[in-house]
Amino acid sequence: MPNPTAAMIVIGDEILSGRTRDSNMHHLAGQLTSVGIDLKEVRVVGDENGTIIAAVQELSRVYDSVFTSGGIGPTHDDITADCIAAAFNKNIDVREDARAILAEHYAKSATELNTARLRMARIPDDATLIDNPVSAAPGFKLENVYVMAGVPAVFEAMVASVLPTLTGGAPLISATHRIERGEGDIAGPLGELATAYPTLAIGSYPFQKDGKYGAHIVIRGNDQAEIDAAIADLAKVFP
Amino acid sequence: MPNPTAAMIVIGDEILSGRTRDSNMHHLAGQLTSVGIDLKEVRVVGDENGTIIAAVQELSRVYDSVFTSGGIGPTHDDITADCIAAAFNKNIDVREDARAILAEHYAKSATELNTARLRMARIPDDATLIDNPVSAAPGFKLENVYVMAGVPAVFEAMVASVLPTLTGGAPLISATHRIERGEGDIAGPLGELATAYPTLAIGSYPFQKDGKYGAHIVIRGNDQAEIDAAIADLAKVFP
Structure with a gap:
């Protein structure tokens, strides 16, 4: 629901x-x-x-x-x-x-x-x-x-x-993976990940700080096991 | 305009x-x-x-x-x-x-x-x-x-x-008067001021800080003389 x-x-x-x-x-x-x-x-x-x-x-x-x-x-x-x-x-x-x-x-x-x-x-x-x-x-x-x-x-x-x-639904769980690469390098694999996990919301939030740049990839959903699997897949491509 | x-x-x-x-x-x-x-x-x-x-x-x-x-x-x-x-x-x-x-x-x-x-x-x-x-x-x-x-x-x-x-209009000018009284004491005279100056926008923004409380009264408009007159009227009631 x-x-x-x-x-x-x-x-x-x-x-x-x-x-x-x-x-x-x-x-x-x-x-x-x-x-x-x-x-x-x-x-x-x-x-x-x-x-x-x-x-x-x-x-x-x-x-x-x-x-x-x-x-x-x-x-x-x-x-x-x-x-x-x-x-x-x-x-x-x-x-x-x-x-x-x-x-x-x-x-x-x-x-x-x-x-x-x-x-x-x-x-x-x-x-x-x-x-x-x-x-x-x-x-x-x-x-x-x-x-x-x-x-x-x-x-x-x-x-x-x-x-x-208030009566809420299943609380949204999220996990974050930090990648020190430009979003332009991350976008391709990330799009494939989003296709593979259609029930998860996958967002990319670029940062520039202390001379480093990259993106925090935030994966949100209701199922911890599914989120863990998606993070693991992502970490295979971007350790 | x-x-x-x-x-x-x-x-x-x-x-x-x-x-x-x-x-x-x-x-x-x-x-x-x-x-x-x-x-x-x-x-x-x-x-x-x-x-x-x-x-x-x-x-x-x-x-x-x-x-x-x-x-x-x-x-x-x-x-x-x-x-x-x-x-x-x-x-x-x-x-x-x-x-x-x-x-x-x-x-x-x-x-x-x-x-x-x-x-x-x-x-x-x-x-x-x-x-x-x-x-x-x-x-x-x-x-x-x-x-x-x-x-x-x-x-x-x-x-x-x-x-x-961008082509803007007359820039909005504002002036602020600080009153160390509860908004409930300020509200009556302030409503009368708003009625007396219908072309001005008069807002009340309460604060509580360092043990004092009161409100910043912000008067906005396009005409400096009118704003000054409104502030002067307000200062007569709340010095």
Whole structure:
């Protein structure tokens, strides 16, 4: 059975302008791979209602699950929650369960739960909350979409909250063989190897470092014995 | 007049599996912003013909230009050039101008221009070549799509080759004001500022560092005087 599939939507003008370097994509990719879910596509979009809604609708139809990052804070440019509600035609308002979490959190630091902070309790109807152990304001899941914060520490904590609830396939196993030859010399035999092992994914990643060059050949699949056999075949040609 | 728009397609299973951390998106975003081109969307897709072709066709219709990264090397998983040709219904084969560049490059190092390396001279009809001063194998431009390598050093060199040929709009200017208050305290006045200056993009980026927390407010626009006025208004509320 093929692994479940996923997509990600990274939301924020600051990524597209080059001001901020996204790190959430790389984190989620590694986490999903570790539990046997195949991340198939990532989209980075700006803080624009139409673009966000269209991406959510399209990707949630195509893939088993969708993960979003960014745009759920208290400021005027945080429009993700409203876009998700619109994408699924749901009502959205301050919800009592989310408000209670924020009230308890801010009471501890004697901080006022003002109108702006209350925006973070706006949760679409029928959504379930995602725990945020870092800064309290929850993410949420609606249909097959997991809506999470953009701040990396909070995003990573929310992914950790969600991960145990996901049902993955067979985790992808990989093995790497380092070859100090140009990719142009490796490509021929490598193509033959890919043909001989059609169920394995075989990738070639060139490097140049410390005066040496070559490629790391990464072989991925679900069957350790098959991967070992392919690596052994490769090592016969390129020891 | 609004700035020209652009999209990017990052191609490679290794990004989606979490093996490799992409850096080309952040580089291109900064470069395009510096010349007044608005990067509106980025898609990260795997090494799959159908997905790549669909992304190229859709994004090249919607945006003024499209930049791709990855998949133009000599190995069997390098399928980008063929996908671009298919997306625009063009013939693709080893082209003499590209072959000549490779032949000269490999002659210098007495390296054989074998079948695998010749794959890198496969260029669609009507495409113009993009110079690669790092490792010779050229990128190319077809219609409004710029096809470049995934290896960061080569990608960055190709962007440098292409950038002077692009016609941008007014470069985006930005100013930043640091506020050591929670975003929840900043959000109200910030929303009013955004309403008062509708032509400016005002973003709030929270930080937590060295025991302090707050937000960097970034105001972007094309008019320095307007940005200065907005910053001054903000500083009245949050000195």
